[in-house]
Amino acid sequence: MKRAGIYIHIPFCRSRCSYCDFATGAYEGQLAERYVSALTTEISTFKLAPAHDSHDDAGVTGDINARAVDSTRAFEVCDVDTIYFGGGTPSLLTPAQVGRILRAVGERFRVADGAEVTLEMNPGTVTPESVAGYRAAGVNRASFGLQTFDDEQLRRLGRTHTAADARRTLRILNEAGFDNVSFDLIAGLPGQTLAEWARNMDDALALAPAHLSLYLLEVHEGTPLADQLRQGRWPQPDPDVAAAMYQLLIERTRAAGYEHYEISNFCLPGREARHNLKYWTNAPYYGFGSSAHSYDGARTRWSNERDAARYVELIKERGAAVVETNELTARDAGAEALFLGLRLMRGVDLRAHQTRFGTDVRSEYADDLSRFREADLIELDGDLLRLTRNGVLLSNEVFAAFV
Secondary structure: OOOEEEEEEEOEEOOOOOOOOOOOEEOOHHHHHHHHHHHHHHHHOOOOOOOOOOOOOOOEEEOOHHHHOOHHHOOOOOEEEEEEEEEOOHHHOOHHHHHHHHHHHHHHOEEEEEEEEEEEEOOOOOOHHHHHHHHHHOOOEEEEEEEOOOHHHHHHHOOOOOHHHHHHHHHHHHHOOOOOEEEEEEEOOOOOOHHHHHHHHHHHHHOOOOEEEEEEOOOOOOOHHHHHHHOOOOOOOOHHHHHHHHHHHHHHHHHOOOEEEEOOEEEOOOOOOHHHHHHHOOOOEEEEOOOOEEEOOOOEEEEEOOOHHHHHHHHHHHOOOEEEEEEOOHHHHHHHHHHHHOOEOOOEEHHHHHHHHOOOHHHHOHHHHHHHHHOOOEEEEOOEEEEOHHHHHOHHHHHHHHO
């Protein structure tokens, strides 16, 4: 089986961004320390759930705390080659806390030599000393939410950093020896023009990050940004302008030598986000911390308690905080692998897919494939099925056929 990835959720932020609906909360030093202790306990006591019976095709959802710590299947898969600290703002943890968590992972899993260890950082939350400490603890890749170089847009989003902070953070990382750094950018911000986005591209590419992730702004109900837009404080995002921004990004990154390897991700040669590739290639990954999700690489998914304080309590009481599991049917597992794989620009090998899942995609989805091909949303190259350039922009319409 493929090597697994480890995801570690750090739910703390200095302040909440106006567009965010993730499981995050304000940083509190005492809770953070209890949370780190709970994390190391969860990691050190982790066992895989019992193997799924391949003859049972019924999807099941429910509480699996008992199954998550069942010692009858302890570490049938235990080799990992990626570790990802996400959040929230993981760089609010001290290097010592990050080191404790990584030691717990190393004691419970076999971590491959050269494993990719990513820490998400917010610009302005690190110092030369803390970055050097993270690197000494084992972190070798940094990802930070730059979002935009426009300070006014950053203020609207509720970000606590400036463009100058972002440049300073990159300089600190480079001086500490980090040569694998990823930026997150958001396009389609309220009032953002195509010319402003072009300047963002110029500024980002001038810094030559190893990796870029682009996200088109999504406005979620219940967020401050949704309320602000409803009140007319900012102009509504224009989807046509956002699509033009996306096309411009593809052109600019390609001209700068970046590979567009996934719908939202671009990298210099050999600098793909190895951890995120696990999500798109149906590999196993194990999540720790509040709201963290896991997948055994076959049919079982499970997720943790969302609230950080309650998560800490559950770990203290039970050693696990799993609150929900989902056993995929064989059909659902195949459909999920298909639409996740189509996020990759290289596409899905239909022959390999049929060997693994027993589904002949060409016949099973014949009408949908015909419709998408006529609309120039997909293309077939031998056994490879992939999105076209137009299909990338309308990918959700394609994916909906397989859900």
